[in-house]
Amino acid sequence: MRFNGLSLIFLLFLLAGCLPQATAIPPTETEPAPTATRTPIPRPTRTKVPTCLDRAIFGDPAESPYILPFPVGERHMVDQNYCQVGTSHSDQLAYDFAMKFGDEVTAARAGRVAEVVDFYADDDTNSSHFNYILVVHEDGTVAFYAHLKQDGIVVKLDDIVEPGQVIALVGHSGMPANYKSVLHFGVYASWPPIEGHDVPINFKNAGGILDSRNGLGAGRYYEASPWQP
Numbered sequence: 738m739r740f741n742g743l744s745l746i747f748l749l750f751l752l753a754g755c756l757p758q759a760t761a762i763p764p765t766e767t768e769p770a771p772t773a774t775r776t777p778i779p780r781p782t783r784t785k786v787p788t789c790l791d792r793a794i795f796g797d798p799a800e801s802p803y804i805l806p807f808p809v810g811e812r813h814m815v816d817q818n819y820c821q822v823g824t825s826h827s828d829q830l831a832y833d834f835a836m837k838f839g840d841e842v843t844a845a846r847a848g849r850v851a852e853v854v855d856f857y858a859d860d861d862t863n864s865s866h867f868n869y870i871l872v873v874h875e876d877g878t879v880a881f882y883a884h885l886k887q888d889g890i891v892v893k894l895d896d897i898v899e900p901g902q903v904i905a906l907v908g909h910s911g912m913p914a915n916y917k918s919v920l921h922f923g924v925y926a927s928w929p930p931i932e933g934h935d936v937p938i939n940f941k942n943a944g945g946i947l948d949s950r951n952g953l954g955a956g957r958y959y960e961a962s963p964w965q966p
Contacts, residue, residue, distance in 0.1 A: 790820050792830060795939050795952050806882065815956065818952065838886070841906060847898065848872040848874040855887060856887065858887055862914050879929075886910070887908060891904060923935055
């Protein structure tokens with residue numbers, strides 16, 4: 738069969754109508770890619786950690802349940818007081834009393850002996866090697882007596898001590914070689930003791946000038962006066 742040019746064009750047109758046609762996609766405006774959504778990760782609320790001075794709120798010393806941790810009639814200087822900047826007490830509500838080697842240490846409050854360490858030599862200058870006693874009081878607070886003399890602790894675990902009772906002798910354990918002997922004394926909020934969880938204390942029988950917060954001042958002398966239970 739012979740086709741002229743017009744017939745061939747017509748035939749091609751018919752064939753094109755029988756073939757499967759691709760679906761035309763009409764042009765659309767460009768759309769931005771969808772933004773992924775993300776649930777914010779909850780962050781813990783940052784609470785202010787009380788500074789040492791924030792914790793240093795002392796009450797009336799006349800109402801304190803504590804007496805000075807050395808015998809009545811003795812007078813000693815506070816070598817380091819609480820929150821003292823530039824010292825090991827910068828974040829501690831504790832006191833260091835400058836005393837002589839072998840001086841008596843007395844219980845500042847009644848309680849039960851909960852821990853005793855008595856094996857460090859007095860010439861051991863490692864700052865973490867010190868002899869000490871921990872005494873738990875009836876309200877759960879814990880007194881800490883440190884830098885005690887080796888073999889100078891005269892109470893044992895679970896003993897009940899009374900205020901003014903001799904419990905140890907001042908030593909030099911954990912102190913620099915050329916530094917004077919001191920008694921470190923502080924009170925923690927609960928058992929077991931945790932650094933930073935200490936409590937402010939003063940003493941009802943401290944004869945001497947208190948600071949503006951009713952605490953003991955560094956470089957000042959305090960005498961253990963007679964007291965009433």
